[in-house]
Each structure stands twice: as C-alpha cells, then as structure tokens.
Amino acid sequence: MSENTNFLLNIRKHFGNFTLDIDCKLQEKVTTILGASGSGKTTLLNCISGTLSPDEGKIVFGNQTYFDSESKINVPPDKRHLGYIFQEGYLFPHLTVEKNIRYGQSRLQRKNRNSISQVVEILEISQLLERYPNQLSGGQRQRVAIARALAMEPQLLLMDEPLASLDGGLKSRIIPYLHHIKNEFEIPIIYVTHAINEAMALADEAFLIDDGKITASGEPNQILASPSALPIAHLTGVENIYSLPVASSDQQRGITELEIGKQHLVIPYIDVEIGKSVPVAIRAEDIIISLEPDLPISARNILAGIVDEVDDQTMLSILVEGQRFSVKITHEARQQLEISKGKNVYCVIKANAINLLWQDS
Amino acid sequence: MRITSAEVAALLLSVKVSLFSLVVMLPPGLLVGWLLAKREFRGKSILNTLVMLPLVLPPVVSGYLLLLLLGKNGPIGQLLSNVFNIEVIFTPFAVVIAISVISFPLLVQGIIAGMASVPTELENAARTLGASPLKVFFTITFPLAHRGVIGGIILGFSKSLGEFGATIMVAGNIPGKTQTVALAIFEAVHLGQDISAFRLVLISTVLAFISIWITERITISNNRIY
Structure with a gap:
C-alpha cells in the first residue's frame, strides 16, 4: 500500500x-x-x-x-x-x-x-x-x-x-x-x-x-x-523453521551453504546472493542423531549440538549454535544412545531433507 | 352423464378464488418467509406461531374467528361497512379471505424451506460484490429458493382449491356465488346426488394428485444444471 x-x-x-x-x-x-x-x-x-x-x-x-x-x-x-x-x-x-x-x-x-x-x-x-x-x-x-x-x-x-x-x-x-x-x-x-x-x-x-x-x-x-x-x-507439520543467511553458493557442486553460528548447513543449490537470509524447514523425523561426528555417510550435514530437553515421548530438543532443533527418534534409539539432557550429540541431516519455504521472485 | 352447469360454476369459482388468493398472498408470503428464514428479530417466534396457527386450528375455528372479525359487528366488518360501504360476509371475497388464511401457512412453509436452503455465505459474497440487500434477494436468494417457493405455491393452491371449513363459516354455501367444489360436494352428498358428488370428487382428486406430483417432480428434479 x-x-x-x-x-x-x-x-x-x-x-x-x-x-x-x-x-x-x-x-x-x-x-x-x-x-x-x-x-x-x-x-x-x-x-x-x-x-x-x-x-x-x-x-x-x-x-x-x-x-x-x-x-x-x-x-x-x-x-x-x-x-x-x-x-x-x-x-x-x-x-x-x-x-x-x-x-x-x-x-x-x-x-x-x-x-x-x-x-x-x-x-x-x-x-x-x-x-x-x-x-x-x-x-x-x-x-x-x-x-x-x-x-x-x-x-x-x-x-x-x-x-x-x-x-x-x-x-x-x-x-x-x-x-x-x-x-x-x-x-x-x-x-x-x-x-x-x-x-x-x-x-x-x-x-x-x-x-x-x-x-x-x-x-x-x-x-x-x-x-x-x-x-x-x-x-503445517514442519517442526523446524529457520531463517539463515547464505554463506556461499556453488552452482557446479550443486550446493548452497547457510550459516548457522560457526557451523554450516548445506542445502541444494539456490540462486540467492550471499548474506541474504532464506527460510528453511526441516521435519523432526528427517534428523538422525549420532554420537560421533566422523561418519562415512552421504548426508551432507553433521551439526554439533547439545541435548536441551527430553520429553516423555519421542521428541528431543537439541541446541545447535543457539538454534533449537526438534528431533524425533524412537524410544529404543534413545535408550541405546543414552540420550539425556546436556549430552553432546550430532544432528545428521541430508541436504535434500531441507526445504526452502519460499524464495523471493 | 354430462357435467352440470352448477358443477362447472363451482369448479370455476374454486379455481378463480384460489388463483386470486395466490396472487394476493404471494408477496406477503415471500416477505414473511424471508423474515422467518433469514432474519433474527424480536417477536420472530410469535410471528411464526401466528402464521402457522391456521395449520393446526380446525378450519371451522379459523372461519369462526374470521366471522367475528369480518361480521357486521366485528371490528374489520364495521370498518368496511362504515367507510367503504362493503359487506364481505357471504361474498366471493369472503371465500378468498378464508382460503388465504388457511393456505398461507403452507405457502410460507415452502418459501421458508427454499430460502433456508440458500447458504448465507452466498448472500454475503453477493453483498461484498456490491449488491444491496434487495438485489441479493432477487438475484441470489429467490432464484436459488425457487424450488421451495414453487412447492409452497402448489401446496397452498391445492389447499385453497379444497378448503371447506373456514369457507362455509364466512362465505356460506350459495350456489353460483360462494359455492366452491368442496361445498358443492358437501351439498350433493347431503341431497343424495351421488353421481354429481362422485364427479366432483374425481375432479378434485385428480387435481390434488397432479399438484402433489408436480411438487415432487420439482423438489427432486436433478435435471437442472445446479
């Protein structure tokens, strides 16, 4: 107007x-x-x-x-x-x-x-x-x-x-x-x-x-x-939504990196200028919890975080660089990994599981 | 056996007064139906009760009440006689009043059913598109309610054709003047003219059958595009 x-x-x-x-x-x-x-x-x-x-x-x-x-x-x-x-x-x-x-x-x-x-x-x-x-x-x-x-x-x-x-x-x-x-x-x-x-x-x-x-x-x-x-x-069924600035973008490699504190979040390539924030969404069930950072897997993102909250059901709340990640894992997995508040864990996320919410046209 | 001129006169009178009543009662019927179906106001249930009362009262009672109102000493009768020098009682006009009062609830019920089936949201949508309440009524509510309205018209008209109790109270049973089909049947049976009664009964039944059948066809028809 x-x-x-x-x-x-x-x-x-x-x-x-x-x-x-x-x-x-x-x-x-x-x-x-x-x-x-x-x-x-x-x-x-x-x-x-x-x-x-x-x-x-x-x-x-x-x-x-x-x-x-x-x-x-x-x-x-x-x-x-x-x-x-x-x-x-x-x-x-x-x-x-x-x-x-x-x-x-x-x-x-x-x-x-x-x-x-x-x-x-x-x-x-x-x-x-x-x-x-x-x-x-x-x-x-x-x-x-x-x-x-x-x-x-x-x-x-x-x-x-x-x-x-x-x-x-x-x-x-x-x-x-x-x-x-x-x-x-x-x-x-x-x-x-x-x-x-x-x-x-x-x-x-x-x-x-x-x-x-x-x-x-x-x-x-x-x-x-x-x-x-x-x-x-x-x-809308998406537990994790962040607005993160673009750190780098490489069309040939087909990836764009977003800044999340000192770490980077790799997503499929988007044509957005560096420094501009983009909104991304990740479903809680698309995040895997690992106790080790060095894993021989295809997932592009292994982010270090700390368990902040453990509810009675299957949801975990993990802080990565101050950003809260809601993660859904089974009760059995939680027991095997001995997840408890304050534990250091790694969030493993495929680049393709990260959805761009919208893009300015 | 040919139909007698008295029977023809009774039939014609029935049709004439029923049509006349319909034309006169349709506008107030639409108004009252719209008020009862679409508006909230104080006294709504009282209006509804008043309109529907003749449906449950014995027609003779309605007729008697009309007689009290319209008779020589009744408030309306006195007014008409003093101001306009008109006597209503025992005239064809009394027949019209009697059948109008008795058939009005049926007419209004059909109209209410039709209008209540039109979603308020469609009417609101029309308002936001710049239509005044009157335009909404004529372009949205009425066209979409037409089946209910036609149903009410046919049922009300059929009721008018066959009305007996109220008519005989306020209009009497004067052959050629106030004698409708129903009254003619009553008289024929009374005088033992079984064949005449039978002819009129047959005609009435066929008429009633046709009206209900048309109503059914209209209400259930799916051949329209919407």
Whole structure:
C-alpha cells in the first residue's frame, strides 16, 4: 500500500469465550495474516468486509472510515468495494462463470466497466465462461472466484485461505496466478492463511495471530524467526523453521551453504546472493542423531549440538549454535544412545531433507 | 352423464378464488418467509406461531374467528361497512379471505424451506460484490429458493382449491356465488346426488394428485444444471 492508503484496524469482537482483539496498521502491498484455525483470521476478514460488525473499534482504509463504534459509522459491505475471495469459493451455482464474474460489475457505471478480458486472460479461464460452477474442478472454481473479485475493481482484495480447499498439486498451480495479480493490479491484498509457504510466497509484511490477538508482526523473514511462529509451523507439520543467511553458493557442486553460528548447513543449490537470509524447514523425523561426528555417510550435514530437553515421548530438543532443533527418534534409539539432557550429540541431516519455504521472485 | 352447469360454476369459482388468493398472498408470503428464514428479530417466534396457527386450528375455528372479525359487528366488518360501504360476509371475497388464511401457512412453509436452503455465505459474497440487500434477494436468494417457493405455491393452491371449513363459516354455501367444489360436494352428498358428488370428487382428486406430483417432480428434479 502506498503511504496514504494504509489500513488501520482496531477491532474488538466477542463470541462466547472467544475474543478477537486486534490493533494494527497495515502498510504494505501484500499483508499476510498467519494463524491456526480458530485463531480469529476469518472473523477479522469478515469484520473488514462488513459482513460482520465488531463490538467496538475502528476500521479505516486510507481516508475512508468503514467502521467506527464511537461515531456510529458502519458502512454496509456493498458500499466498501472490497473484493473478498473465500476459502470455499462461494460461486453462485445458478449463474454461468461469465455471469459470476460480471456480478460485481453492476456497481460500476456502464462506461467505467473494463472488459473482463484481462482477468479472464490472467487466470486462464476463457474456456470456462459458459459453464456452471458444478462443472468446474476445484482449481478452476477458485480461479473463477478470484476473477470475480478482481472484475469488480475492488480497492482492496481480501483472501481467506483461497488455496486451503485444494490439494498440493493444485495449490502450486494457483500460486503463480496470485503472483500475477500482485504484479499486474494496483490493489493491496490481505491474505489470510495457516500455511506458511503459500502465505510467505506473496507477503511484504506479515502478522501472526493467535487466540484472537496479534502476537508478532514484521517482515515475513523476521516473523518466522520469532518464537511465536512455532505453533503455526507445527500445524503445517514442519517442526523446524529457520531463517539463515547464505554463506556461499556453488552452482557446479550443486550446493548452497547457510550459516548457522560457526557451523554450516548445506542445502541444494539456490540462486540467492550471499548474506541474504532464506527460510528453511526441516521435519523432526528427517534428523538422525549420532554420537560421533566422523561418519562415512552421504548426508551432507553433521551439526554439533547439545541435548536441551527430553520429553516423555519421542521428541528431543537439541541446541545447535543457539538454534533449537526438534528431533524425533524412537524410544529404543534413545535408550541405546543414552540420550539425556546436556549430552553432546550430532544432528545428521541430508541436504535434500531441507526445504526452502519460499524464495523471493 | 354430462357435467352440470352448477358443477362447472363451482369448479370455476374454486379455481378463480384460489388463483386470486395466490396472487394476493404471494408477496406477503415471500416477505414473511424471508423474515422467518433469514432474519433474527424480536417477536420472530410469535410471528411464526401466528402464521402457522391456521395449520393446526380446525378450519371451522379459523372461519369462526374470521366471522367475528369480518361480521357486521366485528371490528374489520364495521370498518368496511362504515367507510367503504362493503359487506364481505357471504361474498366471493369472503371465500378468498378464508382460503388465504388457511393456505398461507403452507405457502410460507415452502418459501421458508427454499430460502433456508440458500447458504448465507452466498448472500454475503453477493453483498461484498456490491449488491444491496434487495438485489441479493432477487438475484441470489429467490432464484436459488425457487424450488421451495414453487412447492409452497402448489401446496397452498391445492389447499385453497379444497378448503371447506373456514369457507362455509364466512362465505356460506350459495350456489353460483360462494359455492366452491368442496361445498358443492358437501351439498350433493347431503341431497343424495351421488353421481354429481362422485364427479366432483374425481375432479378434485385428480387435481390434488397432479399438484402433489408436480411438487415432487420439482423438489427432486436433478435435471437442472445446479
């Protein structure tokens, strides 16, 4: 967002035991709000869109006040001109794809209506215009939903987990479309998700939301390094997430080395300038514990660390250069290696088990 | 045996008053159905009870209450007679009022069922796309609720065609004026004109069968695209 269109959110909304209590200012073009399900993300978007009214607070976008409990302002959703893309799409089942896309255009004066050809082209749905929503696949449906929101020429796009209902392969096929939208439309975006990788792929700034409150905010890179990001990382099934600077990169050898304190973490080659931090993820079950550093094995990483915590189950917490590694080993392995708090161990990790969470495009 | 002119008159009257009642009651039916299906407000359960009451009251009781309201000494009857010089009781108009009150719950029930089946999220999506509440109603809620609405219309209409108890209380049984099919059957049986009664019974049964069948077809049809 440019300087004069920043977005002020000050919202309190109670539902039984749950309280949404948000006070923040969004300033960038793409803001990601990251949180587990039930953390209040959708409630927040509904308050912004006007389909739900906060109990009290203020919602101000640029110079337009959408909601102000003190001066009793509550602009109805149809007058806010915000494009809302829902997790389930919510296409109108009785209208063709084309009529769905044109639905939001009737608010525009006839002479000001752009043709829908641009959105249709970018989202590659020109073949689908005559179809009905139930004749579309999940990915097509979501692309149409995105097109419908764009065609109304909104001043802001709200995206509520637009990829959550799609499976992995489809997700990665929709993400490029989102990049297109970010680059080709001058519309700020608020993107809500619980999936770190898809959110960070777009974000200029990020907010973590937990139990109705914002627990961290900042650049996506910084956010993930903050301890409050951990619960979300666990949710997505990745226990270890780090933001580490690139130490060296060698295309011929096919590896890039990241700095982790005085040690190095070797990952498959990426084209990133030296010194820049990249976010990487390692699953707890992809780490092997060894008592010896010199092992004749193919794994590229053997990092020295100290056992910091041993839980009753199968998880170990190991400190490597101050970074915490969660490691999953069997009870039997733990007994054989006589793992206990304070023991010096080595974390063995294949370079290919280290996933880059996202890469700036 | 040919159908008699009195029987034809009864049939025509039934169809006419039922159609007229439908046209008059559909707009309030849609409004009340929408309120009950989609809105939360104080007194909602009271409105619901009032609308549904004629469904469980004996029609004769509803008719009697109408008679009290519309009769010469009733509040509405007095008003109509003093201000407009109109007598409602024992006129075709009384038939319309009687069948409207009795069939309204069925009409509204169908409309409620149809509208409740339209997800609120779709309506909210339409609102965010710039549609006013009225536009949402006409472009989203109503088209998606059309099966329930048609079901309500057909059931209400069929009920109107066959209404007896309330009609006879407020409109009497005047051949050619207020005598509907149901009343004509009653009279025929009463006078021992079994063949005439049988013809009318047959026609009524066929009509009722057709309406229920159409309703079923509409509610279960999957041949539409959505």
